[in-house]
Amino acid sequence: MELPVLNAEPAVKKGGCSASSCGSTDDQMNHLPDHIREKVQNHPCYSEDAHHYFARMHVAVAPACNIQCHYCNRKYDCANESRPGVVSELYTPEQAVRKVKAVAATIPQMTVLGIAGPGDPLANPERTFATFRMLSEQAPDIKLCVSTNGLALPESVEELSKHNIDHVTITINTVDPDIGAEIYPWVFWKNQRIKGRAGAEILIEQQQRGLEMLSERGILTKINSVMIPGINDKHLVEVSKIVKGKGAFLHNVMPLIAEAEHGTFYGVMGQRGPNAEELQELQDACAGDMNMMRHCRQCRADAVGLLGEDRGAEFTLDKIEAMDIDYEEAMKKRQAIQSAILEEMTAKRVEKQETLVQLQVESAALDTPPALFAVATQGQGVINQHFGHAKEFLIYEASPQGVRFIMHRKVEQYCSGDDTCGEAESALDLSIRTLKDCAAVLCSKIGYGPWEKLEEAGIIPNGEHAMEAIEPAVMAVYKELAESGRLVDKKREAMRAVG
Template sequence: MALKVLSHDEGAPVGGCAASGCGSSTDRLAHLPEAIRAKVNNHPCFSEDAHHHYARMHVAVAPACNIQCHYCNRKYDCSNESRPGVVSEVLTPDQAVKKVMAVAAAIPQMTVLGIAGPGDPLANPARTLETFRQLSEKAPDIKLCVSTNGLALPAVVDELCKHNIEHVTITINCVDPDVGAKIYPWIFWNNRRIKGRRAAEILIEQQQKGLEMLVARGVLVKVNSVLIPGVNDEHLKEVSRVVKAKGAFLHNVMPLIAEAEHGTFYGIMGQRGPTTEELQALHDSCAGDMAMMRHCRQCRADAVGMLGEDRGHEFTLDKIEHLDIDYAEAMVRRAEVHSAIEANRTAQRRRTGETFVSLASLQRKIPVKPEPRPVLMAVATTGGGVIDQHFGHAREFLVYEASSQDVRFIGVRKVDQYCAGDTTCGEAETALHKTLRALDGCEVVLCSRIGYEPWSQLEAAGIAPNGEHALEPIEEAVTAVYREMAESGRLDRPIPEPQRMSA
């Protein structure tokens, strides 16, 4: 049973798990007006809790871009890759609308349609706005979003608001032109290519102006930033402070993707990406100024499905070309599914069985003990907010930090699938060793099932495998395991040292 402590003089919660779920985004956004929280309730990209239950999709209607970033190369495409700007086919507005309606009918938990590339949507205003115009008319139950670098944003804010765009993401990597000159080699502005510090200066000015205009019109703004070690890592704390002051409500700091095979300038020049520890440290240092998004998957510009999965291959143009979609009927079904999802979310919140007691009475009954240390736990899940995935089938793990105060989501760690039908023994061993490295710092792995070999390797690495909470809500299970660790005295001992793994 979860325990929440009330101050005897204020009668307000000062610890424990919130009724809406331990460490959920609802808690972190509690300072926002109810109307705003309602807007993000079923938005998987803006709400940490919603991403367990709802799907999103992106349509690639915007091929052109008006800036160049050292971390971007839109020409590369691999169906197995998740990276912003990557697409397999660019659509016309008509094709995009048909695809959206086909996906919404087939995946009723899809609530959000975003345009995010492969270039910049607002550098392609006619194609972007026509797509939004048709969707606001034909599929009014779908939330419409746009992601932009912000250079052309001020000029189209009024048009965006005409099409009921309530969520906009702006990528802001700096507020200092000297830093920006290291990230952006050029921009295309007023029919001219501008380079260097002046280019960054114009881009920053337009981004800040667009942000202020959107906030003034009641549009929710999320800011994306790419963490580039040695370039803007320390500076992003200032970015977070500035954009919060101007009304952005969520900050998503993403790790630089700079593999040389992607052909980006940073990749070719050997610029490294941040470590997991560096990314988490920056998230934590910015969290005091801004609500931080930690569940981002850095999706492709044609992504379809739940965060962490991509079903785009099921809805290519050749597969939807001859579909006859009755969207009025689909909307009825979608409403039923959304209602069931919300009922399930409510049930999960109530399952915690919270008991409220006064701080004074608790102090009389429990001797003072040192605060137990926090614990990182990795979770294998396919979605829905429950532990339902076999360890060997996971391609990513959600990492949570449990403490005596709450459970908070830390981030996502990508891994190679350990158990695959066409994988040889040697390849599986290599994948397992990579997974162990990816789970560095975690003390527990929660999954629905796990084989003997990975179980032994995890224990040798100082990570306790746990399959006892299959199909339970994630945060409830993490809380239960942490309580067991505290009651058994395991948290009084230092973090276990991993044994040396065999090569």
């Protein structure tokens, strides 16, 4: 099997990065003890570096939920829909284990199995722990993770610690019961449905207690928070401080998904989600107290593959039943391939860091503002995608102090590779609006039509860095634009337009 060209993600730090630390997520994690760094180096949800090269999967074995959230509706499923709680098939533990082994044998870079729904895994303890027990025995090389709302977490911690489970995600949207009452209409607690503030108070207490118990046992904990404008957006900075103080490893602030067609309470009532600028501002505010996860794709509860892709259709029940899997043999191949990836990651990280440091030294004297750059990539940390084929762009911020990853932005694919591309004008216009605050777009190729449209919108198209590592290429383009006087301060331009 051909191995991908590897590369590292930049550290996410408030206000850019310093000369000694710019460019690599591993720099952010160098302060960690070796045993913790080893746990996250190939975990795509806990490491920005790893998410380019290692895959994850979720199995849907947990249908019931013990709370109701105003942003959740698990009734609808569309194959093109990527949001938590959505699944196409529900599995028994035995079926789930067979699927995991089939995926691991087919995708050797798959390192992590998570149970995230479609309900709450710990509200379905028998199904969840039966799956974990079998996987611990039959696929001991796979990391096991669980995502939970935390209501049933304290009584589950001992059982979690018995298995090969050293990563837990808790969704904590507030530590204030009054705010919680606006998010959770009820919780199901001790065989009773408890509504409003009283229910939110119980949930918050259980979440905080569970987090402390996990930290005491050395289980890495990531906190997910949904940013809901006007409800908890100003409050999440306080949440970040509190969960860090109780031992959380990583904070993932996600935008509310509230399209009316999903049928959620917030969607029907017209509650808006945050725009990109609001999300970045909040993430930066939280980053002063906590490592931030910015590469989350808000995955389905049955997602398979790299973050940002879904190969679930390849592993439906009927297809996995027909597969002949020799997992012992597959495990040997998996170990060899994953070891090679980690070795190459180390070598490429050093090479990239040297280039970044040199570019940063050359740019240090530039008196230019930070700028955003959009990157089209299919993964592996390089610029390797045609502009028209992109379904999302990775957004980076460059400044004289370095480069940092900001977020990903989804777009409609402009070109499907046939003669209809020229008819997709509305999709192209939407992509350009999505990238309106970016100084340039870096991609492997781009057609004349979108090139002209981007230039008209004040966004510089760039196809000169195909197959190059993302961060050095972004820094090089930033330096070039700054030195040539073509770098426009988009924020100042927007403020003038409003004024």
